[in-house]
Amino acid sequence: MAEANEHNSTSGTYLELTQAGIIGTMLFVTAGLWSFISPTGLISKGEISPIELTLIGTMVASHGWVMCFVLGAAFDVLPFIHRFVPFEESSLKSVQNLNLGGTIVIFVGLISGNLGFFYQTFLIGMSAFAFQYVHLWNPIRRLLSNRNLGLSDPVGIAGVLPGITIVIGSMICLVAGLDSENLGTLYLTMWMSIDLIWIPICWALSLSYFNRRRNWKIVPANQIGIRSSIIGGLVLIHLSFEIAYFYSYVGESIPFLLRGGVILALGxxxxxxxxxxxxxxEKHYSALIVVSCTLIPIIGAISVFLWSIDSTTPRMFVYIGNGFLMILPIGAGIATGYISTLHEDHLHRREENRTNGWPTSIIVLIATVSISGPFLREKLIFETLSIQIRTAIIALPFLLALFRMSTWWKEEVIPKKGSWQRIPMFWDELHEPLDPYEFESE
Structure with missing residues (x-):
C-alpha cells in the first residue's frame, strides 16, 4: 500500500490487518482440527476437555483474528467520520504484529500436544493480545477527546462505545492467560469479552452499516442514546452477577438467564x-451483515427459552453455546461483512456491480446450525460420538468459511493495479474537504 504510506495515513492499511486476520483464521482452524484428529492432539489424548477448548478458542478468536477485521475497519473509516486522524501507521503495525504473533504462539503450543507447554504459550499469546490493546490507548484517548459527532449523527454514542470499553481488553486477556487452567476464569473472561467488547462492537458496526452506510435508519438517531443506555445497563447487571457467581455469592440460575438475555436485548x-x-x-446490501444481525435475537431468544424450561440443569447452549455463537459466526460475520463492503468502496465499485454475498451468508447459517447441535444437550455431544463425526461437525462450517476467505483474499484483497483508491466512495461525501487527511491531526 505505497499510496497510503506516501500520504502518511492509515487509509488502506486495513488490507494488512485483513490479511493478518485471514492467516489467523487458517491457524485457528488447523489447530482445532489437529486437536481432534491427530493422535497427539490434546482432545484425542484426553488431556483437555472440549468445553475448555471451546472457551479457549472463543477467547483466541475474539481477541485475535476476528479483532483484526474490526480494527482494520476502524483504522480506515474513523478519520472520515470524525474529521481528524487519531491513529499513526506505527500503531497499526504494532497491533498487527502482536495480534498475529499471539495467534502463532498459541497455534504452536496447541499442535505440540504438550498440555503444560500449551498453557505457557497461551499465556504468551494472550499477553500479546493484551499489549495490542495497550497500543490503542493513546489513539482512543485522542479520538474520544476530539470526536466530532452532531446530534443527528446516524450512529451517535454507539460509535464511540467500543473505544471506551475495548481498553479493558488488556486486563481480560491477562487474567485469562494467567489462570487458564481454571474453567471458572475462562467462563468469566469469555463473558467479559462478549459484554464489554463484542456487544458494543456489534452494536456500533451494525448501526454504522445500516444507518450510515445504507441509510436504512433501522434505529432513529434520537433513540440511539437511550437504546445504548439500555444495553449498557443490562451489560453491567449481567457482569455484576457473573462476578458474584465466580466468587460463589450467587447460584448459576440468574447469571445463565442474563447470558442469553443480554444477547436478546442487543438483537x-x-x-x-x-x-x-x-x-x-432493497436490491443491494451485505447479506452477511443482515443474516448475522438477524441471528442475534434468535440465539438470545432460544437461550432464554431453554433456560425457562429447565433452569436447574440447563443445556450447554444456555451458558456457553450462546457465547461461542456470538463470536463465531455472528461477530465474525458482521466484521467480515463490514470490511468486505469497505473494500468494495475503496475499489469504487458501483452498487449494481456488487453481489450481496448470499453464498457466504449460507455458510454462516450452516455454521450456526452445526455448531448449535452439540450445545443443545445437557452433556457435550462430542463425548458420545466417534472422532470422525466430531471432526465433521466442528470442521464443516470452518472449512467452508476458510475456503471463502481464501478465495476472497485471492480475488479481492490484492486488486489489479490502479483499481484501488485511497479515498473510498460514499465516505468521501460525509464532510468537506473530501480527504480527511487534509484536516490537522491533533
Whole structure:
C-alpha cells in the first residue's frame, strides 16, 4: 500500500490487518482440527476437555483474528467520520504484529500436544493480545477527546462505545492467560469479552452499516442514546452477577438467564424487523451483515427459552453455546461483512456491480446450525460420538468459511493495479474537504 504510506495515513492499511486476520483464521482452524484428529492432539489424548477448548478458542478468536477485521475497519473509516486522524501507521503495525504473533504462539503450543507447554504459550499469546490493546490507548484517548459527532449523527454514542470499553481488553486477556487452567476464569473472561467488547462492537458496526452506510435508519438517531443506555445497563447487571457467581455469592440460575438475555436485548435493540423489511425492499446490501444481525435475537431468544424450561440443569447452549455463537459466526460475520463492503468502496465499485454475498451468508447459517447441535444437550455431544463425526461437525462450517476467505483474499484483497483508491466512495461525501487527511491531526 505505497499510496497510503506516501500520504502518511492509515487509509488502506486495513488490507494488512485483513490479511493478518485471514492467516489467523487458517491457524485457528488447523489447530482445532489437529486437536481432534491427530493422535497427539490434546482432545484425542484426553488431556483437555472440549468445553475448555471451546472457551479457549472463543477467547483466541475474539481477541485475535476476528479483532483484526474490526480494527482494520476502524483504522480506515474513523478519520472520515470524525474529521481528524487519531491513529499513526506505527500503531497499526504494532497491533498487527502482536495480534498475529499471539495467534502463532498459541497455534504452536496447541499442535505440540504438550498440555503444560500449551498453557505457557497461551499465556504468551494472550499477553500479546493484551499489549495490542495497550497500543490503542493513546489513539482512543485522542479520538474520544476530539470526536466530532452532531446530534443527528446516524450512529451517535454507539460509535464511540467500543473505544471506551475495548481498553479493558488488556486486563481480560491477562487474567485469562494467567489462570487458564481454571474453567471458572475462562467462563468469566469469555463473558467479559462478549459484554464489554463484542456487544458494543456489534452494536456500533451494525448501526454504522445500516444507518450510515445504507441509510436504512433501522434505529432513529434520537433513540440511539437511550437504546445504548439500555444495553449498557443490562451489560453491567449481567457482569455484576457473573462476578458474584465466580466468587460463589450467587447460584448459576440468574447469571445463565442474563447470558442469553443480554444477547436478546442487543438483537431487539437493532430492530431486526426493519432490517428484514429493508433487505426485502432493497436490491443491494451485505447479506452477511443482515443474516448475522438477524441471528442475534434468535440465539438470545432460544437461550432464554431453554433456560425457562429447565433452569436447574440447563443445556450447554444456555451458558456457553450462546457465547461461542456470538463470536463465531455472528461477530465474525458482521466484521467480515463490514470490511468486505469497505473494500468494495475503496475499489469504487458501483452498487449494481456488487453481489450481496448470499453464498457466504449460507455458510454462516450452516455454521450456526452445526455448531448449535452439540450445545443443545445437557452433556457435550462430542463425548458420545466417534472422532470422525466430531471432526465433521466442528470442521464443516470452518472449512467452508476458510475456503471463502481464501478465495476472497485471492480475488479481492490484492486488486489489479490502479483499481484501488485511497479515498473510498460514499465516505468521501460525509464532510468537506473530501480527504480527511487534509484536516490537522491533533
Amino acid at each position: 431487539l435493540m437493532l430492530n431486526p424487523h426493519r432490517i428484514i423489511q429493508n433487505s426485502i425492499r
